[in-house]
Structures are given as structure tokens and as C-alpha cells.
Amino acid sequence: MNLLIVGAGAAGLMAAGAALESGHAVTLLEHSGLPGKKILVTGKGRCNLTNNCGEETFLQNVRTNPRFLYSALYAFPPARAMDLFERLGVPLKTERGRRVFPVSDRAEDVRAALLRYAAGARFEAGSARELLLESGRCAGVRTKEGRTFLADAVLVATGGVSYPGTGSTGDGYKLAKQAGHTIVPPVPSLCSLVSPDPACKKMMGLSLRNVTLTLYRDAKPVYSELGEMLFTHFGISGPLTLSASSYIKDMEKHTWSAGIDLKPALSGEQLYQRITNDFALLANKSAQGALAKLLPASMQPVMVERWGVDPATHANQITKEKKQALVRLIKRWEVPIARRGDLAHAVITAGGVSVKQVDPRTMQSKLCPGLFFAGEVLDLDAYTGGYNLQIAWCTAQAAARAL
Structure with a gap:
């Protein structure tokens, strides 16, 4: 079978390799000029490529449409993804929160492994403008450059609209709409958070480690985790903030805030004693000078x-x-939260092609035979921790198997 994959990102490269292993001919159409470009910026350049957990635990961490993933995930769970990457020459390690990284801490090694996996494919540069539909079936695509690519099946793996500089520009949504698919409006997920508090701007650039961030909805905690965060000119960012952002829903209906415990290792009583000791040692210092041993200078x-x-x-x-x-x-x-950061800087896009119109076992369109979807272009997203890349792997594998 001749498979045309639109988008040579994480899902596209994975599907190409799996289809090649089954003996299919594969063409990868990529418009960014660099296959797998977004992989290079994941996990702060280290690539958290999956989460070392069982299927049930995994599904509990999928924020949107977890039931849709049931078949694909059980057929290609994290353990199989880890086996595949190690077979492709990437030794792996598991860190806090069961996050899986290459031992080298290099996202480039993951990208290079996927390129080796997809090495038998034909790579073509171009941007898909429209699907070629014949008698209700997808038979290929026509590009913005005027070229035509015919195929027995077309897999749309174009990603969402976050980090457009890496090639995720929303082209897949336009193709899906042409075939009659509903697009759930894309919104940022795993993103920075905007605050009206001027204190954030005053501390711009301050990175905090080993703090606990708790997200509050109407003064009730909905998320709490220990880790790193960053103050910016518009609010807060960093790993803890990205994680917290994915718990925000119906923003306009609730009051949201973040509470940061700057000294989570100390109880209130222990911290009081620490302050008392510091103030005794620095008795003649000003109020600000007395905080020198306790807090960063900019704070x-x-x-x-x-x-x-x-x-x-x-x-x-x-x-x-x-x-x-x-x-x-x-x-x-306390940091009051006004809204999420913009889509262009979100790690993941929530929303996309409605999964109600896609077969969960095969990733094939229910509206247009021969048309498949995989990865972030679908209305699927999860919390941080390697879950979102695993969604790309398992949906890509499901589409390749279906061929």
C-alpha cells in the first residue's frame, strides 16, 4: 500500500517507521524543512518521551477523551514505546514522576532514532493545501506549491497550533474540515499563566527551585506539586506552571490563583524559628537585609x-x-491568575479534530475512507510527564497497523 503522511513530526515519523516495517511504501510531506523539529524543544531539550506507567494509570492522566485512547494505548503502551526506542539505539532512564528520558539527556537522540526508523520513506518538501477526494474517498493531496501526491491512504499528523515556528501551524485542521470533520476550537494547554500582579514583573527572570505550587479554583486546591517555576514580565512560567495550567477549565466561570510555598521543607513553626535566628544574627540590618539568608535578592x-x-x-x-x-x-x-498564556507559546494544543468522527481502533475517519489522523491534531491532550508524546506514538502505531 502507498501511504502519504502529511507532517514529519513525532506522530508522522513514528507512523512512517511502523508502516515501513509492515512493508508499505511511505511518502512523508513536511513543510518546515526539518523533520521532528518540535521534538528538539520538548522536555527543555531533553525530550520526556513517555511515562513509565501502566495503561490504567496512563489513562487517568489523559485530560481530554481518555476513553478514545483505550484500544490504541493497550496495543502500544509505554513499555512498548520504551522497547522500541532502546531497539533504535536510545538508552533510557526513568526520573521523578515516572518520566522517561534518554540517558544522554539529548532530545536530538530521540529525533535521530525516529529518522532511522523512518529511513525507508521518501521525504518531500511542501505544504498540503487540500485533500484529493474521489467518490468520497481520500486519494491524496495537492500542495500549495501546485504539486499532486496520490496515495492509497493519507495520514494527517500535522500537530496543533502551538510553537508555530516548529511547523505546527494548524494546516491539519483545514484538511480535516474539507472532509467534513468538526474541529474542537484549539486552546493552549501546558502553558504559562498571565497574572495582573505587578509583583511578577518586578521579579521577572527569577527562577525558583524546590518550591511547591498549588493551583486554587475558587479558593479550593485542585493541583499541587514540588518543583521549579519562573516569574516573568506577564506572570509565571516554568515546569510547575505548565503542569498547573492543564488543570484549568472554564476559566471565565471561576476565580483562579496560584499559591507558592517558598520553603516547603520547613513547617510553619520551623520557619518561624529560622526567621527568629536569622533576625538575631542580622539584628542591625534593615528589614530587607534581614531576608538575605532566606530569599533570593530580587524577591x-x-x-x-x-x-x-x-x-x-x-x-x-x-x-x-x-x-x-x-x-x-x-x-x-499568592499569584492571581487572569488567563492562560497564548497558543503560540503553549507546549500542547487542546482541541482539534473531534474524536467522535474517528475510529479509535484504526484512527481512520468515519466520514472519509482512506483518511487517517494521529497525534496532536486530534482532540486529545494530557498532563505533563511524557503522556502527550505517548499519545502521538500509540495513535501513529494504530494508524499504521490499520493499513
């Missing part, structure tokens, strides 16, 4: 301002009540 003036202590106050003049207030601020630094 000290912002903390003093929110604390409400006269900056000229000496450490030995600060009352017990003010020290207790400082404990409360350090254990829960």
Missing part, C-alpha cells in the same frame, strides 16, 4: 513591600506578629 524588596514593614526597620525591632505574618507570606505567596 527581598517585593516581599518587604507585601509584608507591610517599613524598609528602614531593623531586624531586632520586628515584632512576633510581624514574623508570623512573614511566615504566612513565605508559606503561601
Whole structure:
């Protein structure tokens, strides 16, 4: 069978390799000029390629349409993905949260392995403009450059609309619409969060490690995790923020905020004692100077301002009540959340081709025979931790098997 794959990203390369293993002829059509480009920026350049967990645990971490993935995931679970990459020459390791990375910590090694897997395919440069539909069946595509590619089956694996510089420009949605598919409006997932709090801008560039971020919806916690985060000119970002963002739904109907525990290893009582000891050692320092051992330099003036202590106050003049207030601020630094960051900088796109119109066993369109979908172009997304790339792997494998 002659398979045409539109998009040579994670899902497209995986499907190409699997189809080649089954003896099919494969053509990969890619418009960005660099196959697998987005893989290079995943996991901060390290590529968290799957999550080392069982199928049920995995499905609990799929945010949108987990039931649709049941067949594809059980046929190609994380264990099989890990076996495949190790067979392709990428030794793997499992880190905190069961996240799986290459031992080398190089996303390029994952991309290179996929290119080896898909090495028998014919790579063509071009942007698909429209599907070629004959008697209700997909028979190929026509490109913006005026070229025509005929095929027995077409797999759309173009990704979403996040990080458009890597080639994810939403072209797959236009192709799907042409065949009658419904597109669930794309929104950012795994993204930065925008805050109206001017304190964020004052601390722009400050990266915090080993803090706990708790996301609150209407003052009730919905997510909490220990890790790293970053203050930006518009709000907050970093790994913890990206994770928290995927828990936000119906933003306009609720009040959202993030609470940051700056010293999660210390209880309130222990932190109070630490502050008391610091202030005794730095008795003649100003309120800000007294925080030198406790907080990063760029946070000290912002903390003093929110604390409400006269900056000229000496450490030995600060009352017990003010020290207790400082404990409360350090254990829960509040950041109000106004909205998600923009789609262009989101790691993952939520929304896409409605899975109600796609066969979950084969990834083939229910509306147009010969047309298949895989990866982020579908209305599937999960929490951070390698789950989203695993969705790309298993849906791509399902489409290749169906051929």
C-alpha cells in the first residue's frame, strides 16, 4: 500500500517507521524543512518521551477523551514505546514522576532514532493545501506549491497550533474540515499563566527551585506539586506552571490563583524559628537585609513591600506578629491568575479534530475512507510527564497497523 503522511513530526515519523516495517511504501510531506523539529524543544531539550506507567494509570492522566485512547494505548503502551526506542539505539532512564528520558539527556537522540526508523520513506518538501477526494474517498493531496501526491491512504499528523515556528501551524485542521470533520476550537494547554500582579514583573527572570505550587479554583486546591517555576514580565512560567495550567477549565466561570510555598521543607513553626535566628544574627540590618539568608535578592524588596514593614526597620525591632505574618507570606505567596498564556507559546494544543468522527481502533475517519489522523491534531491532550508524546506514538502505531 502507498501511504502519504502529511507532517514529519513525532506522530508522522513514528507512523512512517511502523508502516515501513509492515512493508508499505511511505511518502512523508513536511513543510518546515526539518523533520521532528518540535521534538528538539520538548522536555527543555531533553525530550520526556513517555511515562513509565501502566495503561490504567496512563489513562487517568489523559485530560481530554481518555476513553478514545483505550484500544490504541493497550496495543502500544509505554513499555512498548520504551522497547522500541532502546531497539533504535536510545538508552533510557526513568526520573521523578515516572518520566522517561534518554540517558544522554539529548532530545536530538530521540529525533535521530525516529529518522532511522523512518529511513525507508521518501521525504518531500511542501505544504498540503487540500485533500484529493474521489467518490468520497481520500486519494491524496495537492500542495500549495501546485504539486499532486496520490496515495492509497493519507495520514494527517500535522500537530496543533502551538510553537508555530516548529511547523505546527494548524494546516491539519483545514484538511480535516474539507472532509467534513468538526474541529474542537484549539486552546493552549501546558502553558504559562498571565497574572495582573505587578509583583511578577518586578521579579521577572527569577527562577525558583524546590518550591511547591498549588493551583486554587475558587479558593479550593485542585493541583499541587514540588518543583521549579519562573516569574516573568506577564506572570509565571516554568515546569510547575505548565503542569498547573492543564488543570484549568472554564476559566471565565471561576476565580483562579496560584499559591507558592517558598520553603516547603520547613513547617510553619520551623520557619518561624529560622526567621527568629536569622533576625538575631542580622539584628542591625534593615528589614530587607534581614531576608538575605532566606530569599533570593530580587524577591527581598517585593516581599518587604507585601509584608507591610517599613524598609528602614531593623531586624531586632520586628515584632512576633510581624514574623508570623512573614511566615504566612513565605508559606503561601499568592499569584492571581487572569488567563492562560497564548497558543503560540503553549507546549500542547487542546482541541482539534473531534474524536467522535474517528475510529479509535484504526484512527481512520468515519466520514472519509482512506483518511487517517494521529497525534496532536486530534482532540486529545494530557498532563505533563511524557503522556502527550505517548499519545502521538500509540495513535501513529494504530494508524499504521490499520493499513
